[in-house]
Amino acid sequence: MQTAHEYDAIVLGAGISGLVATSVLMEQGCRRILVIDEYEHVGGNHINFNIKDYSFDIGSLIFQDDSPLLRHFPEILPQYVNISPSWGKLTPHGTIANYPLSIKEDVLTLGPIGFIRAGLSVLKSRLFNRHIGNARDFARYWIGDYFLYRSGLENYMQRFFGAAAARIDADFAEKRMLWLKEHSSPKALLRYFRGKPSSGVDNYQLARPKSGFADLYAPAVEKLERAGVAFMLGTKVGRIESSASGNVVHAGNLTLKTGRVISTIPIPLAVESCGLPDTYGLETVTLISLFFSFAGERGFGHSILYNFSHDGHWKRLTVYSDFYGRSDGREYFAVEVIASDVVHDAETARADFCEHVRRNGLFAGDLVLEGSSRLDNAYPVYTNKAKSRALDAIAKLKEPGSNPSADKAASSISRPPEPRRSMSRAR
Numbered sequence: 208m209q210t211a212h213e214y215d216a217i218v219l220g221a222g223i224s225g226l227v228a229t230s231v232l233m234e235q236g237c238r239r240i241l242v243i244d245e246y247e248h249v250g251g252n253h254i255n256f257n258i259k260d261y262s263f264d265i266g267s268l269i270f271q272d273d274s275p276l277l278r279h280f281p282e283i284l285p286q287y288v289n290i291s292p293s294w295g296k297l298t299p300h301g302t303i304a305n306y307p308l309s310i311k312e313d314v315l316t317l318g319p320i321g322f323i324r325a326g327l328s329v330l331k332s333r334l335f336n337r338h339i340g341n342a343r344d345f346a347r348y349w350i351g352d353y354f355l356y357r358s359g360l361e362n363y364m365q366r367f368f369g370a371a372a373a374r375i376d377a378d379f380a381e382k383r384m385l386w387l388k389e390h391s392s393p394k395a396l397l398r399y400f401r402g403k404p405s406s407g408v409d410n411y412q413l414a415r416p417k418s419g420f421a422d423l424y425a426p427a428v429e430k431l432e433r434a435g436v437a438f439m440l441g442t443k444v445g446r447i448e449s450s451a452s453g454n455v456v457h458a459g460n461l462t463l464k465t466g467r468v469i470s471t472i473p474i475p476l477a478v479e480s481c482g483l484p485d486t487y488g489l490e491t492v493t494l495i496s497l498f499f500s501f502a503g504e505r506g507f508g509h510s511i512l513y514n515f516s517h518d519g520h521w522k523r524l525t526v527y528s529d530f531y532g533r534s535d536g537r538e539y540f541a542v543e544v545i546a547s548d549v550v551h552d553a554e555t556a557r558a559d560f561c562e563h564v565r566r567n568g569l570f571a572g573d574l575v576l577e578g579s580s581r582l583d584n585a586y587p588v589y590t591n592k593a594k595s596r597a598l599d600a601i602a603k604l605k606e607p608g609s610n611p612s613a614d615k616a617a618s619s620i621s622r623p624p625e626p627r628r629s630m631s632r633a634r
Contacts (some may be wrong), residue, residue: 213464214437217456218242219444219480220471222251223276226427228469229436230279240436242466243458247441249428250422251471252585255419256498258577260534262417263498263541265582267511267525273412282426287413290530295509299359299517301505301567308390313358321357328353342380343372349391351418358599360387366514366522369492369545381588405548444472447480473584474600481604487596493546494585495556497521503572519563520548520556539577546581553579579612 215237218225221244229240242250254265269292270276277284296304304312317325328351337382339345342364347355355361364384372380381388414425428438445457447468456463470477478485510529514521521542528538542560549556557576564570586592 212461213239214241215239215465216241216467216469217454217463217465218471220244220251221246221249221438221440222253222471224471225251226424226431227275227279228471229431230468232467233431233434233436237467240431241439241463242431242436243439243442243444243456245441245443247394249424249438249440252419252582253415253420253424254582255415256578256580257419258498259500261498261500261539261577262419262527262531263496263539263578264415264525264527265494265496265541265580266585267523267541268415268544270413270415270449272413276427280427280430282430283423286416286423286426288416288530290412290414290510292412292510293508293530294511294513295507296359296363296513296515297507297567297569298515299357299362301516303509303512306509306511306513307386313354317357321353325351325354325357327351329392339377339381341373342368342375342384345377345380345384346372346387349387359419359517361471362517363513363515363522366545366548367518369547370490370590374590376589376591376593378594404489414530444476444480446482448482473587474597476584477604478600483603487600488591489593489597489600490588490590491584492586492588493551494542494582495549495551495553496580496582497542497544497545497553497557497576498539498578498580499542500534500575500577501570501572502537503570503574505538506567506569506571514563516563516567519559520544521560521563544616551581553581582597 216232218229218232218240221242225242226249229242232240248254253268254266256263256265261364263326265426269290290350295303296306298304298312299430300316302312314322314325328347329349330351332348333352336344343355343361346360346364349358350358360371364375364380367383377493408617419563432438436598439458441460447457448455453464453466454468456465456468473489473491474487475489475491478487505526511523511525513523521544524540524542526540527536528534528540533539542556544556544560550560557579561574564574587597
């Protein structure tokens with residue numbers, strides 16, 4: 208007979224991956240499942256802050272109606288807010304253009320000489336730089352060195368990846384920046400010049416309710432709890448031990464027994480919990496989010512704005528009042544900054560952002576910092592063949608006598624990628 212602390216499976220992490228993994232386990236016949244997370248809430252890095260009547264997110268989280276989460280938890284769909292966001296970018300020339308590529312701003316402004324230089328640069332890259340070893344190689348192969356610099360894409364890549372583009376693995380760059388390949392092909396450019404829309408059917412774009420992620424994920428939690436799933440939140444996982452008779456997970460002051468452990472937490476944390484030496488060197492980004500309210504002329508109409516300029520440390524801002532409405536006439540938005548770029552200091556990030564937007568004629572009016580947040584392990588940085596090192600770590604965790612905690616019932620589910628035009632089309 209099972210005791211109160213014995214489970215068919217224990218899931219580490221209560222984010223999207225953890226929720227979907229739990230649903231998959233139930234489909235596989237598991238009945239006693241425990242989900243553990245060190246956060247006090249369900250949703251993992253999906254964190255919102257309600258300040259006064261303002262509502263901010265950590266990051267820019269936009270969902271599509273065909274996501275795996277909704278396939279497992281259709282009850283969530285009515286909780287979402289339907290939105291019609293637009294994506295823009297601040298160029299190195301101080302202008303606002305469509306993201307990721309604008310023929311008007313990025314190509315037509317080159318002029319005859321610049322157009323020839325860009326074309327020759329692309330030709331040179333295609334002929335002599337065919338080896339793609341990193342993210343910078345990937346980008347310049349498709350658009351050439353001249354346009355890579357002039358467009359500001361190389362600057363944004365460093366802000367996005369949290370490391371110089373030349374350090375980022377090529378396969379990761381292609382996966383996260385597939386839009387560059389899609390928008391730089393001769394067929395795509397011809398389509399732009401002809402003014403023909405992209406093919407495909409748009410998915411609905413969704414945001415969490417203004418009240419926050421707790422209300423969004425509540426139906427999923429209720430569904431799982433009704434099926435017998437237990438949640439242990441606000442509890443850090445300690446040592447994980449495995450033996451021929453099963454696995455033991457130490458969490459808080461409890462000792463939990465289970466036949467199966469499924470990890471959706473960062474691999475370095477799983478390695479640490481299993482008592483294995485961390486020889487894999489897997490890096491993650493620490494993210495600082497700044498929360499602003501504003502009254503005045505913001506200087507652009509896009510809901511999401513990327514920083515492609517040659518200076519300024521901020522990488523992206525999201526205007527949440529475009530989704531949820533203004534508060535007492537004030538707009539509000541969140542700004543993302545890689546912590547290492549601003550010596551891990553929110554005040555340095557604030558001062559840099561305010562000075563940068565002032566120089567570029569943005570947010571002319573009353574700009575007030577309402578709060579800030581720091582998030583460790585926000586997302587991984589793929590450098591120095593990190594994918595193969597991650598697979599090595601997972602294989603080690605799965606070895607007999609080690610620990611099965613890298614077993615992923617929902618390995619294809621991960622943190623939503625950066626918003627891209629190509630993502631909004633049905634695959």
